[in-house]
Every structure is written in structure tokens, then in C-alpha cells.
Amino acid sequence: MILPVSSVNKNINFSADKSENKALEYNHDTVLKNNPVNKAKIGLDKFVNAFTVYPAKGFKGSKNANFYEFLTMGTVPYLIGSGMMMAVFNSASKHYAPFDRVMARSIGNKLSLGVLFYGIMKNLSKSFVSQPVKMLTGVDIEQPYAKVIYELPDDINDTDITSIEHHKVFESVEFPRWDLLYGDESKGEKRNYKYDKIAKRLGMGENLKDSDQEVKPRIKEIVVKANLAKNISSYLWAAAGVALAAQEPWDNFFNVMTLKFWKGKEFKKTLQSFGENFIKSAKSLWQGEGKGITKQGGKILLGLAALSSILGVLNAVTSTHTPSKTKAKDVINQNEKYVVN
């Protein structure tokens, strides 16, 4: 018997043969918990795809290649570039005369460490903004969700036409995935329970009739401001990471450093030395040497980074949203032409 085709059916599947179905973790767009495990999973998935599946699709010029894949592949130059920078600083020094080699390695090692600290601080510092904003407003700008993608088959035999992309609910401030934040009434959840929570946290009141409509503009504002703070401050924290790596005490660390983790005693010494010299370098960065800007440079840089995070969070949690003075009937000016493109 032929049944009507309905897009409401969430198990829709265009596979020719059910037995060849790919076992996808999700069969519809699903909000994921923003926890370390999921973050690691998403990170790994993106990392693997960025180096394997997406380049393969890209080089073939696949008709399914999209902007998400292009953006995800942005990890590749980031990581390769970091490694390449380390190579540029260090790889030629092994050919130098002993004294020159020691001098070049001292600088090269610190610059390499700088590359490492740049990446770590840039990523770590994002939470300096997103976490306080989440705690103070209830809006998680990093909230991930898994998006199920249906692709065009490459050819008549292509049955593998679904895939998962990992996006963020608020990655677009113009088109946030509001729909993913509604409760599932079939599971007994209140439709607006997530919006209710945010409204309550924002001090907009409880038991609002249409909390979703009330908080959406405010959420947009928070997301924009928090993203601004996150972006700017993460680069300043990354700069602080490079500055930290440029301190003299690291020379002592590199003298004893080994990456041979299987040599327990030596590796333990490496970790110990790293900790000690990290503290010494942090002090050295803060205290500075010499006088004037040379001495104060570290304090200024750390101060700027900290200030950018603090001010960014304060700006994000403070609403500049004031009721519009324009009357509803005047929103569209009858004398103007409007275009949607």
C-alpha cells in the first residue's frame, strides 16, 4: 500500500537499502551538552574530518562540499602553520657550530613554546568570557548541537548520503537555532522552559506568558557582545602566552627537557622543571626587567588581556537594549523601497 510522503516523519531516509544504513548517532538536529567529553568528541571529529574527509571532498570538487567544511578545514593551516613555525625557528640550528647552535636553540625553543602557548591560551581564554556570561545570564554562547545533513548522491550507487556536522546554536546571530531550545512537550517538557530559565536569570521575571519572545532580543545582544569579547580577549591572552614563553627561566627547562615519556625518571624531571619554570617565568613576566616600558611591558600585556575579558563580560551582561521610540506603524517607511536578498 502506498503511504503519503510526509516531511514530518523524522526518520526520513533516502537510502536505497536499509541494510546499508550508516549507524548515525543522531537522526535529527540535536542539542548536545556542553561538557568536556562532548567538547573533546566534537574536537576530535572535526580534527579527523578536517584532515581526511573534507580535503578529499574538496579536492574532488564534490557537489556536497559546503561552507562548514571549508571553515572546519581552517584547523589545518592553523596546526600545520604552528608546526611549520617551530620548524622555521629550529630545524636549521642543528647544522650550526656548537656555540651558535646553543644560542639559536635558546631563542628557537622559546619561540616554539610561544607558538604552543599561543594556541593553548587562545582556546583556553575563550572560557574566560563564555563561562562568566553563562553563569550570569544563562546564555551559553558555546552550546553545541549535532546537525544531520542530507547530501546529494554522487552517483546512482551512492547510498551514503547522510552526515553529521557540529555547529553551535548561536553561531549565527541573525539566524540562531531558536527551535532547538524549545522543550519537547511529548516528553512532558514545558515548551519554553529554557527561555524561562534565561528570563529568570536575566531578571525579566518568572512565569512569563511568552518568555521566548521576551528574551530572544536580549539573547542576541548577549551573544554579539560576548562573541566580541571572546574574540578580542582571546588574541590578547594568546599574546600573553607568547610573552610568557619569551622569559629567561625557560632556558633552564630546555636544558633538562625530554619528550621521551617512556623514560619515567627523566620525564618526571621534565614535568617538574616545567612547573617550576612556569612559575618563575610568570613572575618574570609580571615583574619585568630594566626600566620604563621594558619593565612594565608584561604587566601592561597581562592587564590588557584581563581587562578585555572583564570589560567584555560586563558589557555582555549589561543590556543596552532600550525600548524603541518608533511606533509600530512607522517601522516600514512607506516612501522607501525594501529588498530582501
Added chain:
Amino acid sequence: MSTNLIQNYIASKNVPAQTAPKKPMPDFNIQRELDNRTFIKPLNGKGKLVNGNIFMAPQQMISGLGYNLRALKHAASGCANDHELGKINDIGLVGGGAAIASYLATKRFTPMTKGMEFVGFGAFLASMALWPKLAIQLPAYLIHGVNVQKQYQDSFGRKKPFYQDPQFIPWDLYTDEQIQKIGDRMGVDKNMLNRRDFIQEKMRKLAVQNNTLWMMTAGFATPVMTALACDTLKPYLEKRSNNITNKKADKILQNIDKHSEKYKSQTIENKLKELIREYNGKQIDDKLTTSIYEIFTEDIDAVTSESLKKDLKKILDNDKFSINESTAKNISKNLKNMLEKKNYSTEFIEAAIPSEEEFVNLFKNSDYIKETQKVDFQKLKNIISREIDTRISNFNSAHPAAKEDAKAIRAFIFGKQSKINPLIKELTSFKSAIFDSAVTEKLINAAKIFDDFRAHKLALDEYALLKVGAAPETVIANYWNNVSGDLLKNLHITNKELEKVRFDRNLVGKLLREKIEAIASNDASYNKFMTTLVEKVASLNSQIKSSDITSDLLNSQTEKTTYEKAVDTVFDKFASSMREKGFSKTASALAGNGSDEFGTAKAIQKAYAKERLLGVKCSFYRLINALDFYRRVATDPNKFKPYNDQLPREVLEELIELCKIDTLSGHSSDQATKFYMLRNPNPERDFSPLEVENGKIKNKFYGKAKYGTTDIPGDKTFYQHAMKFMFEDDMHPDTKSILEKSILKDEISNYRKQILEKIGGQDYFWKPRHRVRPKNNTGSDIKFLLTGIAPDELIFKRGQQAFNSGKWFRIFGGFGAGLLGVTVLTQFFLGKLKPVEVKK
């Protein structure tokens, strides 16, 4: 009859009868709506393609800056859109990069290294932007005729990459004519059905492939491009930096008063004022005196410091002491303590030593409660001594059983050294000089003069440092690097050769000798090499003019240089002012007396600059002289004539070998201690002429001695001949002709003379009593400077640096070129698309 499934289905579902839908707007009249103009429809989009080329990138970058700043403003107020938020990342990247460059610049010490931090950052940004343009966009356009990085502007004026999202490409922005033209360029069949669709698909595919190629290569390319760009830019920046440094130095002497302003921190005066606030009106004790010494002598040499202390002492110390009632009381207490320690009875002590009050009365009656000098102490001592004698005598009379020896007690009390004598110690504990306005005014006046002098001296130091300082990026250091770097190129020493010898100075020396012998044996090569070298070496004289700084030994000019005049002005003015304030010893130590300035700070100030210049010039003059010697050997070795006799060929061969070794490798220590030359003690009696081939002596005997070789310290003339050959004999006509046209002519002539006189006149020249000139007492520093660096050592050091840079460049230059090649070649495999076959 077959079953109609649809009919069955309808029948089974009992489908209700269809009724006509209710008209939604029963009164709607299209004509009326049109007449009233209330019918709204979308207008045509305003989006357009952005036309431009890669050379417009800087312009686009600047115009984008305004947009980015607006985006920042919108984001801060929470109303930015996605496109604007994307631009915030660019701002963050630039801001963060600038922060890194700024911080790292604070960790660098020279203008060039500081500047390179910013150049590196700029080069990084430029590389990020240029790689996709040069390695992706341009080749793709040239090969396929498609701009894969095309941009468009949407209806809201936002610029976006045309192929950013392959699932949403605004094809309507391309006219049909444009697409067809691209299709023609790509060689698409003109008669193809749905040709536009095919061309668009081909363009899309090409863009997706190129975007992927960009992502896969940018990580390798950007750091390498950045480093190569920095490496390429560095020499130009160094040249510019050198010009700035040189001009900056010249400006200092043009107006030293103005330039010294920045050093007028009034350190001495301010510190002194602090001290005055603390000690005003108090007695000048040792602690205060030491503090004043420290303030005045900070950063001043030891000799001048001692003179300054003597002058200050005259102000601070009047050699008088203040004796008051507490002095008298303390003396009583101290004497009693002394006797108690010697176990004298309390009864005796109380009887023999006057009480505190009695001492006060004794001092008062003797008129000693006053300011007194050391010479009066003896009188006071006698008074006290007599008083104690009388008291002991009285005690002995009253207590014969407990009689004490007055003489012994007196010896015990007064026999101690003055420093620990309780009496003297107490008397001298209060100096009478008071830190009053009379003293402080003198000190403040002196401090002002000192602060002014110090500021001017620091300005002079800065000038000397910028011009000839032993530091990176000074004019002389840049010159050294420049000349020595060119030397390697002109000697045609390759990286391959350096790789083999770079760790061993002796091997570098051998390589250098080979190169020089080859050059010296060829007329054209020699003239070219020597002309270039002389020009390069002479360039220092245009950067540091002999009228500004000169080395007396090489230059016969009698007029003082600009630097010397400035030093004289600063030091003499200071000395004169200090003399007026009573600091005559300080004035003498700094500036001497009249024309005698030997050993003064002024002479040292002048000598530093001269000697630095001398050392550098002599290093390169030595090389010119060495090359000339090799040229003379290469062209006519039999022209070398000993002073008075004809020498056997074997000795001449040994002599020339010695000269070749010494000119390229000799250190000043070789000439000041023992110079070993292993020779045949019984040379063959062969007087045949020397033979030469390709700059090398064809040794008939040298190195072939049958019975071994040894140093012959008794052969006085051997080393004298060597000096004659190297420094006294006429230079080669080719060299003379080149020098004749150069400003170095006189200086090189003087250099050779000075070597003969100063080094050839050493008491212990090569061997004791082997001098070639009368004995002189030149200091070892001047001999060291005259000798300069040995050419083999110069090449050894510079060669290592050149090898390091070369190695790095070969690794990453090769890598960069390879990557570019592969990226461009990849284009030929992209954009392949088969036309859809139409089944007929």
C-alpha cells in the same frame, strides 16, 4: 478486470465529499489594488561583483578598515550582524599580533631587532593575504580564466567571497555574457546544451578545489613566506637603520646642549636634597659623609672618585670635635668599666676615677666644654691623668693595705691605641662640623655642576657608542658586517666549501689562502677584487669622517676633530666651574692642568673612540696589505731582496712561507712572545731563483729537509727580513695604482710604518733583540689594535654566520619554491568536468 487500488483506498477511508474552498478574500479586486499601489513585490537585488586585481589588495585593506571599525562599534553595542562579527576576528588577530610584536620589542635591545619584531608581524599578515592571491588565485586565473577568489557585494554592501559557500553561489550576479566568455576561455564546447549550467558547475568545482588547496598549503606557506620576507627585507632595513643611526649621532655633536637635556635627571641634586631633609642641622658623622661620597661618585671612575672625595672632605670635615657634658660623663663611665673588668675593687674605682659630675666640673673648670681640635686632646689627657694620679695617691695614703700602682693604672688607661682608647674614642665621637646651610649650599652648587656635566658626558658617550661602540648596530659594527659579508662573496667562498671547513680555523685558513693565491695570480681578478675591497673599506671614512673621529696613528692631521673639541668643551667647562667651587683635585683628575691631560678622564674619553676606530681600520688594512704581499709573491717573488746579503733559495722559501702564514694568521701575541718557524738549520747552498705558479711558490727545498727542521732563535736577520718583505718593501704597482685613487692611500702607508715602528720595535719582538726599529714603549693595547684581527679568523667567524644564514635559506627557500611549484602545478589537475552525455 484489474483492481483499482486508488478507488479501493478512497472507498476504505470513507473520504468526505470535496467541497469548494471558501474564497479567502471575496472582495479582493486586483485592479483596485494595483490602482491604489498597495501591491508590494520584491525589487531587484542590488548585489554586484567586486572588480579588482591583486594589486588593489592594499587599497581594499584600507577601505576594509573603516568597515571593521564600524563592525567593532556595532558589536560593542550588541547589534552587529554575522558578517560584522566575522570581521571582529580580523581585528583581534591584528590587535593580538601587534601586542606580541610590541612586547617582544621591549625584550630586544637595538632599534633594528625591535623593528624586526614589527616587520615580522607585518610580513606574517602580508603572507597570509598574499599566498592565496599569488599561489592560488593568479595561477588559477592564468590557467583556467576563472577568478576563484572573486568577491561580491550583497544588497547591504557587505563584501563576501563569491564561492564562500558552494551551496549558495549568487550566480545571477554574473551576466550570461560573462559566463559564456569564461566558458570560451575554459574551452567548453560552444554548442553544448545548457552550456551556462555546465560552465557554472565547472567554475564551482574549480573554486571548491582551490579553496581546499589553499587550506592545505597555507599552513606550510605562511611561516616560510614570512621568514623569507624578513630575510629579504633585513639588508634594506639595516642600511636604512644605519643611516638613521649615523645621522642621529651627528646631530648629538651639532647641538650637545640640547641633546644632553634628556639626561638631566638631576640625580645628584635630588638625592642630595633628600639627604639634606634628613640630616639638616645635624652633625656630620661618618654615615652622612659616606652617603655624600656615594652620591657624588656614582658612575665615576676610581681615580676621579678619590680626588672628588678629597675635595668633598674639605667641605664636610673641619677637623674639630664637640666636647660636651655627656662626653665628660661617658669618659667617667668608660674608665670605671675598664677598671671593673680588671677586677679592681669598687672602693678603689670610686676613689680613683672621678664621678660623672666631677668629670663635668673638671672639664668646665679646664674650659673644655667646647669645640676643640685633636691637638688639644693631649692637654686634656694630662689634666685627667693628673687628677687620677692625685686620687690614687690619696687612696693609697688612706688605705695602705690596698695600695695600687698609679703608674700601671695610668699605662693601662692611656697606653692603648688611639682608636680603642676609651678617652680618645669618646672625644672624637662628636665631630663639630654641622650639616648646615653653609655646607649644603656648597654641595648643592657642586651637584648642579655635576649633573650638568654628567648629562653632557652621557651625550658624548652616546655619540661615541652610536659611531664606534663595541655593540650591535653601531655605525662601525654595521660597517664591519657589511665589509666582511661582501668579502666572502668576492672571495667566491661557497656554502659547500664552508660546510666542510667551518668548524676549524686552520681549515678555513687553508681555504682562504687558496682563494687569495688564486686571485693574486690573475691580473683581472686581483684588480677587481682589490678595487672592490678598497672601495668598501674606504666607505667607513665617509660614514665616520676624519674630521669627526680619527685615529692619530693613521692620520697625520693636527687639527682637533669635532669629537675632541666637544670633549674639550664639556670637560674644560666643568673643570673650570669646579675649580671655582673649590674642587680643584676633581677638576685636575677630570681635565688635567692646562695642556697636560695625560691619564685624565678627558683623555680616556677621547681615546676610547680613537682606539675603536684604529682596531677596525687596521683589521681591514692588514687584509689589504696581506693581499698585496700575495700579489707580489705571485707576480715576481725574486723581487724580495734581503737587507744586505743574498740568501739561499731554501731560506727565501722559508721566509715567504713565514710571511704568508703571518699575514693571514698572525696574532699580536705571536709577535709579542715567541714566534716559531720550523726551518732547516743547514739550508742547501742553492741560490737559484724562486719559481711561482698560480700564486704559489714552487718550493724546491721548503718542507723537504733531510734532517728535520727546528726553530733557529739565533738568526736575528730572518725575522727582520720577514718584516721588511711584509711591511717595508714597496707595494705592488697594481695595489699602488688602486690606492692612488683612494682616500686610504695615506692611512695605509701610515699603517705599514706604524707596524714597523710599534711592533718591529717591541722589546721582545718575535725573539728577544730581533727588533727592526728602535725600542719603543708602546702599550700592548696599541700593538693589539695595530695587529687587528687575523684574516683567517675574520673569515672563520663571518663564514659561520654566513653558513648559518645560507643553510637556513637553502632549507626554507627550497621548501618555499617547491611548495609554490607543487601548488601551481596542481592547477593543471583541477576543474576537470565531463560534459553530460545526451542519449539520442
